[in-house]
Amino acid sequence: MPDTQRITGRALVSHGPYQAGGWKLQNVSLRPLRENELLIEVVASGVCQTDLHFAGLERGHGVHYPRVMGHEGAGYVRQVGSSVTAARVGEPVLLSFSACQTCQCCSRGHPAHCHNFDPINFESSEANRVFWGTEADVSTHSAEPEIFGQFFGQSSFASWTIVQEESVVNVSGLVEGRGDLHLLAPLGCGVQTGAGAVIKAAKAQPEDTVAVLGLGGVGLSAVMGARIAGCRKIIGIARNQARLELALALGATHVVRLDSSTDKGHVTESVRALTDGLGADVTLETTGVPGLIAEGIRMTANKGRIVQLGTAPEDAVVSLPIHDFMVAAKQYMGVVEGDVVPREFVPKMIEWVKTGLLPLHEIVGFYQAEDYRTAINDMKIGKTIKPILLW
Numbered sequence: 001m002p003d004t005q006r007i008t009g010r011a012l013v014s015h016g017p018y019q020a021g022g023w024k025l026q027n028v029s030l031r032p033l034r035e036n037e038l039l040i041e042v043v044a045s046g047v048c049q050t051d052l053h054f055a056g057l058e059r060g061h062g063v064h065y066p067r068v069m070g071h072e073g074a075g076y077v078r079q080v081g082s083s084v085t086a087a088r089v090g091e092p093v094l095l096s097f098s099a100c101q102t103c104q105c106c107s108r109g110h111p112a113h114c115h116n117f118d119p120i121n122f123e124s125s126e127a128n129r130v131f132w133g134t135e136a137d138v139s140t141h142s143a144e145p146e147i148f149g150q151f152f153g154q155s156s157f158a159s160w161t162i163v164q165e166e167s168v169v170n171v172s173g174l175v176e177g178r179g180d181l182h183l184l185a186p187l188g189c190g191v192q193t194g195a196g197a198v199i200k201a202a203k204a205q206p207e208d209t210v211a212v213l214g215l216g217g218v219g220l221s222a223v224m225g226a227r228i229a230g231c232r233k234i235i236g237i238a239r240n241q242a243r244l245e246l247a248l249a250l251g252a253t254h255v256v257r258l259d260s261s262t263d264k265g266h267v268t269e270s271v272r273a274l275t276d277g278l279g280a281d282v283t284l285e286t287t288g289v290p291g292l293i294a295e296g297i298r299m300t301a302n303k304g305r306i307v308q309l310g311t312a313p314e315d316a317v318v319s320l321p322i323h324d325f326m327v328a329a330k331q332y333m334g335v336v337e338g339d340v341v342p343r344e345f346v347p348k349m350i351e352w353v354k355t356g357l358l359p360l361h362e363i364v365g366f367y368q369a370e371d372y373r374t375a376i377n378d379m380k381i382g383k384t385i386k387p388i389l390l391w
Contacts, residue, residue, distance in 0.1 A: 070156035094185065183364065196345055297330065
């Protein structure tokens, strides 16, 4: 393998917000590896709403350009840094988020809530300047690359990328080729977020009733996770009729359709009617819409858990009736990445996919990387739940 400085490939580079036409598929080259990094030949990467969120802003938290997004990657290791032990050259890997592994949350088994999560996964630094553009010869480039990488430790919207070791899940012996990697790419974020939130964060039990607000990739993964947990009632809530029907096919026992009215109280009443007037034991909120978040709290039973998964506007707030909330003993928790340890949870999900417990093929659609606009549009209009770009 040649020196990484001479490796060239393609990347989907964000020069500005997607909606302003700031994304461009272009040729890039990579800087040399550092000791804790791996060079990955990416074969597939899922598209997540978080990619559009962070590359859809003009300014603010974690926003800087030019940058390569993508954080549901799958591929093969082609080089390793001198201190890397997670994988060897030639081995297949799935990619997930990164964490410091030294803070209190990491040491207690909660790396998704790492005290250093934001600077490691979102912020810019000289360390994550990874790519050069290659319109000119590599030898003419300045000493420092000008394109940021390592979004979620990986930046997998690229045919080749340099990733942080903590983002790597070695899946040797668990996959049988590129086709498996194509299908399994989304496990590193969206699927583990939904399924992990039910199984690990909320610790749903067979006697529980579960309500899922929003049936995108995360919400439908939560439905599948609730079925894996054996929950007795699983209620999917969404506006799109096709997604409600898909939720039933994936394990929901009941569905509730959102209407276009501003008053969402009918959703809470419907959930209570389906749960003997008690409400859901576990409510997973994936939309980030403040009005629906408030209804999620209302529709939850005494001693129930409300799990916030959807990203709300940074200035959004929800009012809690303190006395009622205390008396009902509800829990409202924020959860990132399902609160899982990817190297433990991803192999479990792969096994569930193989045995049919996690029918991932029902929610994915495959697109060549150059068709990224079609993939994103299909996700926005609901034609495809989880687009996967193939490199």
